[in-house]
Amino acid sequence: MRTCDAIWAMAETARPWTVLITPRAEKDLRRVGADHTARILGALEEMEADPHFGDVRRLTAPEGEWRRRVGEWRIRFTVDEGARTVVVLRILPRGSAYRS
Numbered sequence: 001m002r003t004c005d006a007i008w009a010m011a012e013t014a015r016p017w018t019v020l021i022t023p024r025a026e027k028d029l030r031r032v033g034a035d036h037t038a039r040i041l042g043a044l045e046e047m048e049a050d051p052h053f054g055d056v057r058r059l060t061a062p063e064g065e066w067r068r069r070v071g072e073w074r075i076r077f078t079v080d081e082g083a084r085t086v087v088v089l090r091i092l093p094r095g096s097a098y099r100s
Helices: 002-013 023-031 034-049
Strands: 018-021 056-058 065-070 073-080 085-093
Touching: 018 023, 018 034, 023 085, 034 065, 034 073, 034 085
Parallel strands: 018 085
Antiparallel strands: 056 065, 065 073, 073 085
């Protein structure tokens, strides 16, 4: 039991991640309907604690990008483990999230 307590204590004191949103992603977010905006903003807040939590997958192309599924929307982002920074590149509907 002590091991689990130690893990939780480390997780609670871990340095949070910084989530940066590119101007393009901000523009994408303004186009999202009000009903989905709250869910997307909630997902972005969760990414400050752990960017790999939730329905997150590494994309095969472009290399180094990840996506998080939020309903019918996709958040495309990169992760810098050393700087503990997440850069949100795009916020797109599922149908166009993977087009170049």
